[in-house]
Amino acid sequence: MPLAYDLPPISEDDYLARELGANERHEYVAGQVYLMAGSSKNHNRIALNIASYFNQLTRGSSCQVYASDMKVRIKERNSYYYPDVVVSCDNNDNNDYFLDYPCLIIEVTSDSTLRKDYLEKSLAYQSISSLQTYIIVAQDKYQVDILRRNAKGYWDLSQMTGLEQSIELPCPISHLSLQEIYQDISFNT
Numbered sequence: 001m002p003l004a005y006d007l008p009p010i011s012e013d014d015y016l017a018r019e020l021g022a023n024e025r026h027e028y029v030a031g032q033v034y035l036m037a038g039s040s041k042n043h044n045r046i047a048l049n050i051a052s053y054f055n056q057l058t059r060g061s062s063c064q065v066y067a068s069d070m071k072v073r074i075k076e077r078n079s080y081y082y083p084d085v086v087v088s089c090d091n092n093d094n095n096d097y098f099l100d101y102p103c104l105i106i107e108v109t110s111d112s113t114l115r116k117d118y119l120e121k122s123l124a125y126q127s128i129s130s131l132q133t134y135i136i137v138a139q140d141k142y143q144v145d146i147l148r149r150n151a152k153g154y155w156d157l158s159q160m161t162g163l164e165q166s167i168e169l170p171c172p173i174s175h176l177s178l179q180e181i182y183q184d185i186s187f188n189t
Contacts, residue, residue, distance in 0.1 A: 008031075009030070009031025009032060010031060010033065011031075012028065012078070012080075015028045015033060015080065016080075016097065016098075018033075019071075019097075020097070024036065025069070025082050027079070027080060027081050027082060028079060028080040029077070029078075029079045029120075030077070030078045030079065031078070036082060037112055037113070039108075039110075040110065040139060042139040042140070042185055043084075043108045043110060043139045045184060045185055046084075046108045046137055046139055046181060046182065046185060047067055047068060047084040047085055047106075047108050048067070049180060049181055049182070049183050049184075049185075050084070050085045050106055050108075050137070050176070050180075050181055051065055051066075051067035051085045053176060053180050054085065054087055054104075054172065054174075054176075057172060057174055058087070058089075058172055061089070061172065062089055062091060063087055063088065063089040063103075063171075063172045064087070064088055064089075064093070065085065065086075065087050066085070066086050066087075066088075066099070067084065067085050068082060068083075068084055068085075069082065070082070070083075070086055070097075070098070070099060071097060071098035071099070072086055072098065072099050072100075072102055072105065072125075072128070073098045073099065073100050074124045074125070074127060074128060075100065076127045076128075077124045077127060079124055080098060081121055081124065081125075083102075083105045083106060083107055083121075084106055084107050084108045084137075085104075085105075085106040086099060086102045086104065086105050086106070087102060087103055087104040087105075087171070087172060088101055088102045088103060088130075089103050089171055089172060090103070090130060100128075100130075101128075101130040102128065102130060102131055103130055103131060103132050103133070103170075103171035103172070104131075104132065104133050104134075104135070104169065104171055104172070105125050105131060105133075105134050105135070106134075106135040106136075106137060107121060107134075107135070107136050107137070108137045108138075108139050109136050109137065109138060109139065110139055110140070111140075117136050118136065118145075122134060122136075122147065126147070126149075126155055131149065132148065132149050132169075132170050132171045133146065133147065133148050133149070133167075133169055133170070133171070134146075134147040135147075135167065137181060140187060141161075141187060142161050142162070142163060142178060142182060142187075143159065143160070143161050144159070144160045144161075144167065144178060144181065145157065145158070145159050146158050146159070146160070146167055160178055161178075162178065163177075163178045163179045163182060164177075164178075164179070165177070165178050166178065
C-alpha cells in the first residue's frame with residue numbers, strides 16, 4: 001500500500017489526531033502511515049454478513065462488535081490496523097477510537113491484501129494477549145483460514161472450504177458457519 005503521507009515517521013498521537021479528520025482511513029505501523037484500499041462488493045457483503053451475525057449474537061452482552069471503521073491498537077508493535085470485523089468483550093476497551101483487548105479479529109482478504117493479512121497482520125494480531133481467534137476469509141472462493149490460540153498459548157491453523165462447516169469460537173461463544181459468512185455470495189467460475 002502506498003504511504004499516505006510523504007513525511008518522516010510520525011507519533012501515535014499525531015496519527016490519531018490526523019485520522020480523526022481524515023476522509024480516508026489509514027493504518028499506522030511504527031511511525032509510517034499507509035492509505036487503506038477500497039473494497040469490492042463481495043468483500044463488503046462478506047464483512048457485513050459476519051458483523052451482522054455477531055451483532056445479533058452479542059446483543060445484551062458485554063461484547064461489542066465493530067466493522068471496518070474501528071482501529072485495533074497493537075502496543076507491542078506500535079501499530080494500528082482497521083480489521084474488517086472485530087469483537088471485544090473486555091470492559092477495559094473504553095477508548096472511542098480504538099480497541100486494545102479484542103478477542104476475535106476477522107479480515108476479508110483479496111489479492112492485494114493477501115500477503116499483509118497472512119504475514120504482517122497475522123504476526124501483529126498474535127501479539128495481542130486477549131486475542132483468541134484470528135480469521136482470514138477469502139472473498140473470491142469458499143475458504144476460511146482460522147488461527148486459534150490453544151491452551152498452551154500457541155497458535156493452531158486450520159482451514160475450511162465447505163459451506164456445511166462451521167467455526168467453533170470461544171469468544172464470543174458461538175458457531176459461525178461458512179453458509180452464514182457467504183450468504184448471498186456467488187462466485188463466477
